[in-house]
Amino acid sequence: DQQVKQNSPSLSVQEGRISILNCDYTNSMFDYFLWYKKYPAEGPTFLISISSIKDKNEDGRFTVFLNKSAKHLSLHIVPSQPGDSAVYFCAASGAQGGSEKLVFGKGTKLTVNP
Amino acid sequence: DVKVTQSSRYLVKRTGEKVFLECVQDMDHENMFWYRQDPGLGLRLIYFSYDVKMKEKGDIPEGYSVSREKKERFSLILESASTNQTSMYLCASSPRGQLKETQYFGPGTRLLVL
Numbered sequence: 001d002q003q004v005k006q007n008s009p010s011l012s013v014q015e016g017r018i019s020i021l022n023c024d025y026t027n028s029m030f031d032y033f034l035w036y037k038k039y040p041a042e043g044p045t046f047l048i049s050i051s052s053i054k055d056k057n058e059d060g061r062f063t064v065f066l067n068k069s070a071k072h073l074s075l076h077i078v079p080s081q082p083g084d085s086a087v088y089f090c091a092a093s094g095a096q097g098g099s100e101k102l103v104f105g106k107g108t109k110l111t112v113n114p
Numbered sequence: 115d116v117k118v119t120q121s122s123r124y125l126v127k128r129t130g131e132k133v134f135l136e137c138v139q140d141m142d143h144e145n146m147f148w149y150r151q152d153p154g155l156g157l158r159l160i161y162f163s164y165d166v167k168m169k170e171k172g173d174i175p176e177g178y179s180v181s182r183e184k185k186e187r188f189s190l191i192l193e194s195a196s197t198n199q200t201s202m203y204l205c206a207s208s209p210r211g212q213l214k215e216t217q218y219f220g221p222g223t224r225l226l227v228l
Contacts, residue, residue, distance in 0.1 A: 009154070034216065043118070043204050043219030044157070089157060100145045100164065100208060101172075102217055106156035 003027045004092050006105035014113055019077040021108050023090030026071065031094035034102065035064060035075050038087045047088075048075070080112045117141070118220035120205055126226045133192040135223050137205030144210035146188035147217060148172075148180065150201040157204065163188055164210065195227045 005024045013019045023033075031052040036044035050057040050064045050073065057064050063076045077084055090105040121136035139146065147162040149172075159172030161180040169180050177199060181189045188207075192199055202224050206217040 006156075036219075041123075041222070041224070043206075043221045046216045046218070049216065100210065101159065101162065104149075104157040106154060 001026070002105075003030075004090055004103050004105040006088075006090055006108050008108050009106070010109045010111070012111045012113060013080050015082055016079045019075075019080045019084065019110055019112065021075040021077075021088050021090075021110065023073045023075075023105055024071055025073075025092050027092070027103075028071065029094060030092040030103075032092065033064070033066060033073050034091045034093075035062075036089045036091060036104075037084075038089060038107070044089060052094075077110075080110075082112050082114050085110055085112045118205055118207055118218055120203075120220040120223050122223050123221060124224050124226075126228065127192075127195050128228050129196060131192075131195050131227075133195050133225065133227075135190040135192075135203055135205075135225070137188045137190070137207075137220055138186050139188075139205075139207040139218070140186065141207065141209070141218075142185065143207035143218075144185070145208045145217075146182065147206040147208075148178075148188065148190045149204045149206065150174070151204055151222070152201050160190065195225075197227050199225065200227045201225060 034049040035047040037047045038044040066073045087107045089107045091102040118139045148160045149157045163169045163182045179191045204222045205220040208217045
C-alpha cells in the first residue's frame with residue numbers, strides 16, 4: 001500500500017511560469033515532509049522540507065505548502081527555469097517508530113521549456 | 115558539506131556473481147541507508163543501519179545483505195546477482211538527533227546484471 005503518492009508522473013511548464021508539484025499521503029502519523037530533486041545519473045539532492053506544525057515553508061523560488069486535513073502537500077516553483085527540469089520526489093517521515101526512515105513517492109518528472 | 119561517496123558509478127556483473135557496493139560518508143553520521151531506484155517505482159528502501167554493526171530490513175531486503183563494520187562505511191551485498199537486480203542503487207546518510215534530519219545521498223551506482 002503506497003503511503004506517499006505522487007499521482008502525476010510528469011509535468012511540463014514554460015520558463016518563467018509557476019510549476020506546482022503535488023503529493024498526497026495516507027498515514028496521519030507522518031510529521032515531517034521533504035522534497036528532493038534528482039537529475040539523471042546523480043543522487044537526489046535535498047530541496048526543501050516542512051514540519052507538520054507549519055503550513056508553509058519558503059526558500060527562494062521554492063515554497064512548500066502543507067494541508068494536514070487533506071493529507072496533501074505541494075511544491076511551488078516560481079519562476080520556473082530550464083535548470084529546474086528534473087525528477088522531484090516527495091518524502092515523509094515519522095510514522096514508524098523514529099524519524100530516520102523516509103517513505104518516498106514515485107516521483108514527478110518536471111520539464112521546463114525555454 | 116556532507117559528502118557521500120559510492121565505490122562505482124557503473125557496474126556490469128553476470129548472473130550468480132557476488133556483488134559488493136560500497137558507500138562511505140565523511141560527516142560522522144549515525145544513520146546510513148541503501149535504496150534502489152527503478153522507473154515508475156521511485157526510491158525503495160532495501161536496508162538501513164542506525165549504528166555500527168546494527169542493521170534493519172527495509173521494504174525490499176530479499177536477495178540483499180549489508181555490513182556496517184565502521185561508522186563511515188555501509189556495504190550492500192548481492193549474494194547471487196540476478197537480472198531483476200539491475201537498477202540504480204543509492205546510498206544515503208543522516209545524523210541521529212531529536213530534530214528531524216535530512217538524508218544526504220551519494221551519486222548512485224548503476225548496476226547491470228547480465
